[in-house]
Amino acid sequence: MKKLFLIALLLFSSTLAIAQKSYTIDGQSIQLKTAVDGPVALLWNIIDEEYRYFIKTQDDQLVELINTKNANGVYQEQYKSALKDITNNTLDVSKLKLRLPSLARFIERYNTAVNPDYISMHASFHPEIRLGIFGGITNSPFVENPQNVKSAVFGAEVEMLVTANRRHSGYLQLRQVAEKDEFKYQTTELSLGYRYRFIENSRFSVYGDAKFATLNFTKATVIYIDENDTINTEHIDETAFDIPLIIGLGADVKLSNTIYANLGYNQIFAIFFKNQGNFSSDITLGLKFKIN
Incomplete structure (x- = not known):
């Protein structure tokens, strides 16, 4: 022995x-x-x-x-x-x-x-994985939206929390903004982001959210009047990759050992995107499920 x-x-x-x-x-x-x-x-x-x-x-x-x-x-x-x-x-x-x-x-x-930010010298990387679903409304503040129309938004994400220091996490998110009759704009967005939990305890957490890479598949219909007073309609169908650094806030509330309720206030501002004149009304509610 x-x-x-x-x-x-x-x-x-x-x-x-x-x-x-x-x-x-x-x-x-x-x-x-x-x-x-x-x-x-x-x-x-x-x-x-x-x-x-x-x-x-x-x-x-x-x-x-x-x-x-x-x-x-x-x-x-x-x-x-x-x-x-x-x-x-x-x-x-x-x-x-x-x-x-x-x-x-x-x-x-x-x-x-x-020191909540302390990370063990010998910690192995075994992240906690959470699968999230969410839905809500958005006025797409980085898109020209003269009437400030609110559209439905829904999506899903995979989030990985660093178990050695649970204040840090990264995520991969799929997000869909639906078209409305009065706002002919829709986009499917795949994004990568980072979250820092500045409040973290056993029951809830509050975090800042930074979305640093996005891939958008966008369809839109733009109606405008040219210099000859002619009404024109332009259909847009494009794919765009950006590094916008979009900032938001969120909170997770623990409902059980494996389920969390989530509230997100998203797209507050961006470092490399310009706001088109509307203060963000991007709010989502969802659930997260711990899967490991």
Whole structure:
């Protein structure tokens, strides 16, 4: 069993950062490896055939984690008290082991708690995938729409959330704007975008939305009067790829472990598209389903 543990420890250790840096501790210069970096760092090395672990605090102080025996041969577990002080007793240390994998997980949990944007050095990419459907209205603010007509819009999307930091996600969206009698315009749009959740908790999130690439298949009928006072009708059927950087807002509300309600206020403005004179009335409601 001891051999199996040593093998597992070595395998885990091989995935950690191997860069070493020299530190002076008790007047002695020693090389330490960084296992976890962040607001609080975990440093370690094998010195004189002994595993030694250190915490580098936010004010760059080094604290060694030790576990010595008393006169009766009972381990004192001083490292737990030290970590309680360093983390302001915000995490449970009762089951914490003085071993590299256990310490690394503990420090990463603490770093995530104090810095929502912290991303683990060792996190593997296993995104949470959500399938969404939505519908609503839009006045297509980046298209000439003199009467500010509202059209129906509906669509679907696949969203991938970074599990190591759920504030970040990317999405692929299919969106259809329907034609109306008073506004002969329709488009099918395929787009890529990014979301940042500036409010994120277990029940709901609020995010900013940036749509940075779009492919539109558009059909429209334009009626105009030329210089001879003749009424002309022009039929448009075009495909266009753009990088507009369209900005919107949204919110997800958790209904169950796998279902979220979604509200979107879209197309508020764009960096590389010009608004055609109508303030955005692009509002959608939908559902998202966690599928993994």
